[in-house]
Amino acid sequence: MHKPIILLLVILLTLANISSGYSQQFEETKNVLIIFGLSPNQPAYIPLLNGVREKLDAEFYENYDLYMEYLDLRRYANANFQQELFESINKKYREIRIDLLICIGINAVPTIRKFADTSLLELPTISMDMDFSDYGYVPDLRLNNKTTIVNMKVDPAKSIAFSIKLFPKISSVYFLAGISPLDKLLLTIGREWAEKNLQDKKVTYVTDLKMQEVLEKVRKLPENSIVFAGSFNLDADSVEYNNPEAIRLISSQSNSPVFGYTDIGIGEGPVGGYIASFAEVGLFVGQAAVKILNGADPNSIKVSELDYYEYFFDWRQLNRWKLLNSDLIPTSSTFIREDISFVDRYKWIGGLVLLFLVLQTLLIANLFRLNRNQKLMTKKIIDTENRYREFLHEDRSLRLGQLTASLSHELNQPLTAILSTAQAGINFINSNEATPDLLKQIFQKIVENDKRGASILSSIRGMMKLESREKEKVNLNSLIDEVTSVYRNEASLHDIKISVTLINEPVYIFADGIQIQQVLLNLIFNASQSMEKINASKKVISISNSINNTDVIVSVSDRGTGINEAEKEKLFKPFITTKQEGTGIGLVICRSIIEDHNGKIWAENVPDGGAKFSFSLKVLKDE
Amino acid sequence: MNKTNSKIFLIDDDKEICQSISLLLKSCGYNVETFHNTGQFLGTVNYNDVGCILLDVFLEGKTGLELQEEVETKFESLPIIFISGHGTIPLSVEAMKKGALTFLQKPIDDKELFNAIEEALKKSQALITKHSEIEKFKSSINSLTAREHEIFRYVITGMLNKLIAAELGIAEHTVKNHRLNITEKLGVKSVAEMVYIAEKLNIKGAIINHSS
Numbered sequence: 133m134h135k136p137i138i139l140l141l142v143i144l145l146t147l148a149n150i151s152s153g154y155s156q157q158f159e160e161t162k163n164v165l166i167i168f169g170l171s172p173n174q175p176a177y178i179p180l181l182n183g184v185r186e187k188l189d190a191e192f193y194e195n196y197d198l199y200m201e202y203l204d205l206r207r208y209a210n211a212n213f214q215q216e217l218f219e220s221i222n223k224k225y226r227e228i229r230i231d232l233l234i235c236i237g238i239n240a241v242p243t244i245r246k247f248a249d250t251s252l253l254e255l256p257t258i259s260m261d262m263d264f265s266d267y268g269y270v271p272d273l274r275l276n277n278k279t280t281i282v283n284m285k286v287d288p289a290k291s292i293a294f295s296i297k298l299f300p301k302i303s304s305v306y307f308l309a310g311i312s313p314l315d316k317l318l319l320t321i322g323r324e325w326a327e328k329n330l331q332d333k334k335v336t337y338v339t340d341l342k343m344q345e346v347l348e349k350v351r352k353l354p355e356n357s358i359v360f361a362g363s364f365n366l367d368a369d370s371v372e373y374n375n376p377e378a379i380r381l382i383s384s385q386s387n388s389p390v391f392g393y394t395d396i397g398i399g400e401g402p403v404g405g406y407i408a409s410f411a412e413v414g415l416f417v418g419q420a421a422v423k424i425l426n427g428a429d430p431n432s433i434k435v436s437e438l439d440y441y442e443y444f445f446d447w448r449q450l451n452r453w454k455l456l457n458s459d460l461i462p463t464s465s466t467f468i469r470e471d472i473s474f475v476d477r478y479k480w481i482g483g484l485v486l487l488f489l490v491l492q493t494l495l496i497a498n499l500f501r502l503n504r505n506q507k508l509m510t511k512k513i514i515d516t517e518n519r520y521r522e523f524l525h526e527d528r529s530l531r532l533g534q535l536t537a538s539l540s541h542e543l544n545q546p547l548t549a550i551l552s553t554a555q556a557g558i559n560f561i562n563s564n565e566a567t568p569d570l571l572k573q574i575f576q577k578i579v580e581n582d583k584r585g586a587s588i589l590s591s592i593r594g595m596m597k598l599e600s601r602e603k604e605k606v607n608l609n610s611l612i613d614e615v616t617s618v619y620r621n622e623a624s625l626h627d628i629k630i631s632v633t634l635i636n637e638p639v640y641i642f643a644d645g646i647q648i649q650q651v652l653l654n655l656i657f658n659a660s661q662s663m664e665k666i667n668a669s670k671k672v673i674s675i676s677n678s679i680n681n682t683d684v685i686v687s688v689s690d691r692g693t694g695i696n697e698a699e700k701e702k703l704f705k706p707f708i709t710t711k712q713e714g715t716g717i718g719l720v721i722c723r724s725i726i727e728d729h730n731g732k733i734w735a736e737n738v739p740d741g742g743a744k745f746s747f748s749l750k751v752l753k754d755e
Numbered sequence: 756m757n758k759t760n761s762k763i764f765l766i767d768d769d770k771e772i773c774q775s776i777s778l779l780l781k782s783c784g785y786n787v788e789t790f791h792n793t794g795q796f797l798g799t800v801n802y803n804d805v806g807c808i809l810l811d812v813f814l815e816g817k818t819g820l821e822l823q824e825e826v827e828t829k830f831e832s833l834p835i836i837f838i839s840g841h842g843t844i845p846l847s848v849e850a851m852k853k854g855a856l857t858f859l860q861k862p863i864d865d866k867e868l869f870n871a872i873e874e875a876l877k878k879s880q881a882l883i884t885k886h887s888e889i890e891k892f893k894s895s896i897n898s899l900t901a902r903e904h905e906i907f908r909y910v911i912t913g914m915l916n917k918l919i920a921a922e923l924g925i926a927e928h929t930v931k932n933h934r935l936n937i938t939e940k941l942g943v944k945s946v947a948e949m950v951y952i953a954e955k956l957n958i959k960g961a962i963i964n965h966s967s
Contacts (some may be wrong), residue, residue, distance in 0.1 A: 545769050548861035552775035555865040559782035574778070581771055 162196040162425050164188070165230045165252075167221075167244060169237030169261075171204040175376045175396050176410045180236060180260075183414020184421060191422040199228065205239050211246075218247030225252060232424055234417060235259045235275060242272050254278075256430050258420050260413065262286050267321050280420050280430040284440055286408045288318055288362050288393040289325040294406040295358065295391045296330070298460055299453075304334045304357040308346055308382060310373065311339065312365035318393065322360055343367045343381065350386035357388040361402070376400050389453045395444050399468050403453060404445035412440040442466060527654070527721050541621045546585035553577045603729075605752055608639040608648070608684060612675060615652045627668040628660055633676040639684050640752040647725045648749075651733075654718040655688040655745045662692025662743060683731075684751050689744035694737045703735055722747070758784045761876050762806040764833070766790045766822075769811070772861075776809065776838075779865060785872070793822040803832060805883060807875035812839040832882045834875040838863060892952045895941045903940070905961070906933045910946060911953045912960035922963060 166184070168177060188196050201221055203214065226249070233255040235241050241259055244252070259273040263283035273281045296305070305326065309319035319339055326335045338349060346367070350359060364378035373381075376397035383390040383401025392402045395409040413435075420433045443465035450456050450467075475482065557574040560566040616632050623630050641648075652675075659673045670691050677686045695703065704723040719733075726733040726747045733747040763785050767773050773789040780787045790796040808826060823835055838859045857871040899907060909919045916934065920927040943949050953960070 544861045545772055548863060549769075549771040549775040551862040552772075552779040552865070556775070556779035556782040559779070559865075563782070563784075565782070577771070577775060577778075581775070584771070 160195075162188075162192055162232070163199065163228055163230045164196060164232045164234060164421060164425075165199040165201070165225065165255075166234040166236060167240055168200065168202045169205050169235075169240035169243070170202065171207065172202050173374065174237070175374050176394070177236070179395065179409075179411035180414035180417065183411055183416070184234070184418040187415060187418025187422050192425070196425075199225075199230070203240060203243055205237075205243060209239075214243055215247055218243075222247075222249040222252065225249070230255055232421055233257045233275070234421065235273075236417075237261055239272070241275050245275060256424050258282060258417055258424070258430065258433075260284065260417055262408075264317060264321070267317065269317060278430045280424065280433040282413065282417055282420070282435045284408060284410075284413050284435070285437055286393055287437075288321045288360075290441070291362075291391065291393045291405050291407050292322060292325055292360060293329070294460075295360070295389075295403070298405075298455055298458060299356070299358055299389070302333065302356045302358050304336065304354055305330055306350075306353065306357060306359045306388075307335070307337045308350075308359060308361040308364060309337075309339045310364040310366045310378065311368060311370075312363070315339070315363045315365050318362040322362060340368050342369045343371065343373065343378070347381060347385040350382055350388070350390075353386065353388045359386055359388055359390040360392075361390055362393040383449075389449065395442075398444060398446050401449070402446065403449040403455070405443070406441065407444050409440050409442050409444060412442060416440065444468075527650070527718055542588050542618060543585060546581035546588070549581040550578050550585075553581070603642050603644050605640050606643055606645040606648075608641050608643075608677065608686070608749070609634045610638075611645050611648050612652060612677065612686070615649050615656065616675060619653070619656055623660070623673070626660060626664075626671070628663065628671040628673055631672055631674045633674070635677055635679065635684075639677065639679070641684065641729075641749045642752050643729050643749065644725075648729070651722045651725050651747065652686070652688070654722050658718065658745070659688055659690035659692065659743070662690050662694075664692075666692065679751065680748070682751055683748040685746050685748045687744055687746040689738055689742055691738075691740075691742040693743075694741060695735055695743045700735060704733065759786065760805060761879070762786045762788065762802060762804065763809060763872065764788050764790065764796060764800065764802075764806065765809045766793060766796050767809075767811040767838070768792060772811070776863070776868075779868070780872075783869060793825075797822075797825060797829065800830075802830065803883075805876055805879045806833050807872060807879055808833050808835045809872075810835050810837055812837055831886065832879050834878045834882075836871050836875055889955055892941075892956055896952070896956060896958070898940050899937060903933050903937050906930060907937050907949065907953075908958065908961040909963075910934060910937070911950050911958070912963065913946065914963070 166181075168174070170177075185198070188198070203217065205214075208214070208217075230252070233244075233252060235244060235257060236259075238261060240261070253276060255276075255278070257275045257279040259275055259279050260282035261271040261273060261284065263269075263271050263285045265271070265283070266285070266287065271283060273279070273283060296302070307319055307322045307326070309315040309322075316339070319337065323337055326333075338346060341349070343364075346364075353359070359382070361379050361382050363375060364373055364382070365375065366372055367378075375392075379390065379392055379397040379402055380400035386401075389403050390401060391405055392398065392407065394407050395404075395411055398404050398407070416435055416439045420430075423433060424430050443462050445461065445465055445467050447456075447467045447470040450458075450461070455461065553574050557566070557571060560570060560574075612632065612634060616630055620630060656673060656675070663671045663673075672691055674689045675687070677684055679685075704719050723733050726749070729749055731747055731749040733745070735743060735745050738744050763780055765773060765777055765780070765787055767776070767789070768791050770791065773791065777787040777789050788800070790800075808830070810822060810826075826833065826835060836857045836859060838861060857874070859867060859871060896904070896907075905923070906919060909922065914922070916930045917927045920930045923930070937949075938944065941949065941952060943952070952958075
């Protein structure tokens, strides 16, 4: 009955899987086309492109492709050429689905508008160029109604004003420019500003010179001069230079600081200053591209001067012109080619390394010390262990020595039985009364008693063994019974009665039986010795065990003198003895043995007089 | 000694020892009864004939030596032979002082054991004999009248009849008559025999008033 529903579910799940796979497949690559107005060797294009790439990389990782076309309009402004160029561009991008068009540079947009296919013209667009509209040069940037306008307003006046302030003492200001339209434009802007603001300085405008002459000039500038070389694309001989190249040449020969208006060429010679940064514009364009590719409206994205103007300096130049400590240079500025002495640069790291080395040395020294201590400790432990073993053995021998009387009695019993039985046998044979049944009975008795003797001997041997034996499952009650039966003789010699109250059923523990018996013997001997001077009728040693949760508690109590409160603490410590004879290690050994069995041992006084020593051990659960 | 008329009581808390020694004794034709503790023995046995007790020094409950006193009062005719696993000298001395016949050490040599038993049985027989003689004397002494008993006490001091008469203030022939009755009742012929009986029964001679 449920079959159709299950079938339906299966189908639905399968479909869901397919559709999710489908959408995954269509997580498409973003294709971005950048059309540059000039040739690829335009220096500004490098920081621009880097910025765009950085942002796209961060957002789309590898899921985007950049297509780039260079119109090279400065050299090939010719309409025929552009038409032919666009024929191939149009053809090329009919095959490729472009998601975003980025137009960069002078006259890119008008050329595209003129020659490009509709499919390209209708693309979301980011259009970027320098904007000198305040000086009458308005860039044509809007390609369509989906265009983000990135008009990079380069205002040399701002840069000049800031740079002049850096040198309070200067008297001469030089403006250098080439003869390209942009060169002239920027020079004009500088001049306009200088005529208004630098009336107290000697201002010189150098243009219409060959590069060689410019260089000649800057080598011999008077003291306290400053040079602005905002743009130098073409010299009087119509030799083309790109900006960084020119500015590098000029700064390398100049005896005075050289400034530009953009970040182009900084690092090659100019000091820097408050400048328009193509790198920042690139990042802005990249950011805008990400937004648009993610669905933002291109019209909503606006650029502002703050997006690309920054304080940007060549550290070495600042150092050369002694400007490093100038209050006018914001600490938030970007510095390149920072040339701090090795010690300065790595002061912190060096300090840290040194600190690390010192710490490491201390650590190693400490480790050596610990190692030595550990060796000493180990030796001490081994010594202690050996001594403990000796004591253990000594203690056991002592106990056994004390038990010799009882043990020999114990051994005498089977010997007596054997002898008497055998003699009886001889007598029966002599008197012809020996029936096979009787003889069999006699021999059986002899065998039984011989075995009994052997087992007594082996248990004595076991107790004499120095090394600890394996722990095993043992019945605590039998251990106690064995000890009390061995001790019973000794007890009657001293008029001591032994009262044993054990749990009815076997109590299994995981232990070295001989060691537990050693503890019992020690406690029993102590109990016996504590009662030496009391009335014979009162001499009783009570041995009992009881269960407390997972533990079994064995107690040995006497009616003796009890424990002195002051000695209670030290009772289980070595060489504390209140007895004339004895090593004083009996209770220490007891404690070691019991602790080795993860148990506890303690002593208390019994209200009616006498002491009670107890130890607890874990009861072995039945599997 | 007649083995069948005597009985040996073996008291040892070790079952094997009991069995083996009793077997040994039986193999020589003795009657043996075994007990594992003294309570059992004292509580159940009522025996007055020839026999002896083999007693282990170390016993649960009462020790062998403690038992010795009780046994000697209840069973006068049963000498005790102590057996001990590990006879300590003080113990043996104490036992001997209290009158133990022999102290045998385990493992027991059968010849020693039999010698000790023979000796004990002889002693038992002697004790019984002695006991029965005294009983006889007692009953004959009890058959004397008060006056005869008084005169008996004078006779055993060796006094002559007339002196006794003087001492008691009666006629000499009266004393003579009483004396005849006494010798008849006691079944004796001489004064010496009368002195022997007095000694056995611990009867003292009369105290003579020399003032008269």
